[in-house]
Amino acid sequence: MQKPSVLFINRVYPPQRGATGRMLYDLSGAFARAGWQVTVLTTGDAAQKFTDERGVHVRMVKAPTESKTVLFYVLVWLKLFWAALFLNKHQLVVSKTDPPLLMVCGDLIARKMGAAHVHWSQDVYPDLFPVLRVGLPKFFYNFMKGLQINALMRCERIVVIGRCMARHMITDKIPARKITVIPNWHNPSLDARSIKARQDADSVFGGNSQFKKKLFNDDAPKFRVLYAGNLGWAHPIQTILGAAYFLNEDYPEIEFVFIGDGAGHERLARERARLGLQNIRFLPFQPEENLRDVLESGDIHLVSLRDNACGLMVPCKAYSAMAVARPLIFLGPEHSEIARLIQDFKIGQVVAQGQARQLAKVIRHYRQNGEAWYNAHNAAAKTAVYMHPEESYAAWIERAAEIVGDQFSDSNVTRKVKAA
Secondary structure, X not given: OOOOEEEEEOOOOOOOOOHHHHHHHHHHHHHHHOOOEEEEEEEEOOOEEEEOOOOOEEEEEXXXXXXXXXXXXXXXXXXXXXXXXXXXXXXXXXXXXXXXXXXXXXXXXXXXXOOEEEEEEOEOOOOHHHHOOOOOXXXXXXXXXXXXXXXXXXXXXXXXXXXXXXXXXXXXXXXHHHEEEOOOOOOHHHHOOOHHHHHHHOOOOOOOHHXXXXXXXXXXXXXXXXXXXOOOOOOOOHHHHHHHHHHOOOOOOEEEEEEOOOHHHHHHHHHHHHHOOOOEEEEOOOOHHHHHHXXXXXXXXXXXXXXXHEOOEOOOHHHHHHHOOOOEEXXXXXXXXXXXXXXXXXXXXXXXXXXXXXXXXXXXXXXXXXXXXXXXXXXHHHHHHHOOHHHHHHHHHHHHHHHHOOOOOHHHHHHHHHHO
16 A cells, blocks of 8 residues: 655754754654655755655755845745755645745645645744844735735645634634644653653752753752743843843842843843843753753743734744643733643743733742642643643644545554554
8 A cells, every 4th residue: 555645845854953843853753653655855954865764755955054034045945946846746745934935835846746735834924024023125025925825725724833823824814724723842852751750860849950050050049930942033031131130139049041042142141231130041052862951950931922923923942841840931912822821721820021020020929939839830740741742743644644535544543643
């Protein structure tokens, strides 16, 4: 029996950094384990073809690595499209959102192959450009918007990662029947050690104390507010800075920790120096083998999203907080997906942007009220089980099987994915 086949397209793929690439790596492996023929079209330092240990065929095209300008993304888009023209036919083409308007490329490739097209919307472009302060002439923005809508309307299915994104799509007149919500997931490497093993080694509250001592080079007990990951224009810092300012003198044991690199962290470092704050610490990007220990080093996790980015992106760092059973504070609009998760499962608090005193109050509350911390911790642990990666994999493969009409039943697909 011929295997059903799927082609995934995205600019980023491991070992390159990037959440969209890591999600694609996880999902492509799940498809391969479930019996699909899987090809990933991506970019790399050199053009190459290989089949990895999971049976996933990877076709890389060489792309420049200079600053991410509009011209850069256009060049990457064209390189991916050109490479796709020489690939074998597939039954299903799945486009992601890096580079922007990749759904247009996916639409053209799917039509040439006679394949079904699914767009996996991690971010919504060109709608995000104004949020990210990318200035575009109005006529050019409207042109891109028209391309986006036309390509989405021809999709067999659009997979979005949050209910807020589904609402945004519907306001763009995309039929609701085309839209499927499948949430993102935490890095599967976070499941490498069982909860019991971690509890035997150290307290749940303290995390790995030896690792923390080495990571922070500090013996003083701290209550750490952790922000791990991207800090771009869609992730405002002013409210966080304000809360740090209010807590700086009277609560020296509360420390804000930012892990990562890039322009956002440099901007935050300048503001820390300008305000003379002693309670903000920076750590560089950490290797994956340290991921769980790094995330457990935070007593609470922080996620920030600009109000006008709601429905256009969903910060996946929230799922990592749940995976390590940490209370989560979300700075952003109450109707966003992360806010809804917090409200539905009682795993933390939602604070509006601009409410620095309220953020400081919530942090003090978790620092001083052990019962509140443990209630949110226990809720996050239960939610992580419900939001486990295999659940999203199974939903993806079931929908894909329905689209291509292969002979896998839903129950068989689910069983294969969860048994892998």
